[in-house]
Amino acid sequence: MKTLLITGATSGIGKALALHAATQGYKIIACGRNEGVLEELATSPQITTKKFDLTSLEETRTALASVQFDIAVLNAGSCEYVDSDDFTTALFRRVFEINFFGMVHSVEALLPNLRPGNQLVIVDSMARLFPFTRSEAYGASKAAVHYFTQSLSVDLAPRHIHVQHVSPGFIDTPLTQKNDFAMPMKISAKQAAIAMLKGIEKKKQNLYFPVGFGWLMRFLHGLPTGIQQWLSKKMRQQQ
Secondary structure: OOEEEEOOOOOHHHHHHHHHHHHOOOEEEEEEOOHHHHHHHOOOOOEEEEEOOOOOHHHHHHHHOOOOOOEEEEOOOOOOOOOHHHOOHHHHHHHHHHHHHHHHHHHHHHHHHOOOOOEEEEEOOHHHHOOOOOOHHHHHHHHHHHHHHHHHHHHHHHHOOEEEEEEEOOEEOOOHHHOOOOOOOOEEHHHHHHHHHHHHHOOOOEEEEOHHHHHHHHHHHOOOHHHHHHHHHHHHHHO
16 A cells, blocks of 8 residues: 655645545545644545645654655645736745745655655646746746756656656636636546546656646647747737
């Protein structure tokens, strides 16, 4: 029976993955900040929990210092949109603290205990593939996560640690429920969890879901910058 550690397990994809993987026979270590949801998850005999704040390196080190696992899914994240009329560095710091540095804190805490055959699964976003309006902070943080993941994969290969990146599209979660714009090909958190676990088990290096939206976004990403900008401006006018 494999052990799956999940950060950001108290909401959205992380919670759905914890619940789904538990039904598939995995032992789950669910990590998050929401004590009420952690208590709910812990009612499953397959799930143990850890409460800590990923933006604190000290808390993260303490919580994960002696944890043993087979697969770690670094999923915690948040989103805030940028208003060009009220542009603040503080917003960018908040987004990067959880999306990027929270993930880096997790890697630092887990690295000493990594064994050959372990998997690190790091979640970014398809938002990194296209210059969406008001997404300067979120998209930039996820682009940073993606580059970090790709480079880390190279450096951990000699230790036989398999590093995967996951790029979700629009998933029905508390975060996306705040959006006031169209979200094409949106899927449920449960559908996302099923797709993610399948990709993890197959050790896919690059995992995109929904699949159709992944193909579309990668096509748009390959277009010349001028065309991408033109399309994004058209989308902005329609909002």
